[in-house]
Amino acid sequence: MHASSVSRLRKGATAKIQDLGDDPILAQRLMALGILPGQQIFVEQRFPLSGPLLCKYCHGKFGIRHKEAAKISISPNHIPKD
Secondary structure, three states: OOOHHHHHOOOEEEEEEEEOOOOOOHHHHHOOOOOOOEEEEEEEEEEOOOOEEEEEOOEEEEEEEEHHHHOOOOHHHOOOOO
16 A cells, blocks of 8 residues: 555646556556656645645646646655645
8 A cells, every 4th residue: 555645736836757557548648648667746736625626747837637636646756745
């Protein structure tokens, strides 16, 4: 089990992607954008009520639904502190 996911990151947080999850369609879409395990992402904006997140990565920006962001795990050393 993974310790945390992109959906738990706060605005302004940076994390290293550990795994793209078990949804092959989501993983394929992310890989097509160049989003791969081991890359750093930065949460630029969070929208209210479990809305989407706007993230930056080395090739640009992408928006992702909260429930899809919950499937992307991040490295334990980048878990946000509560």
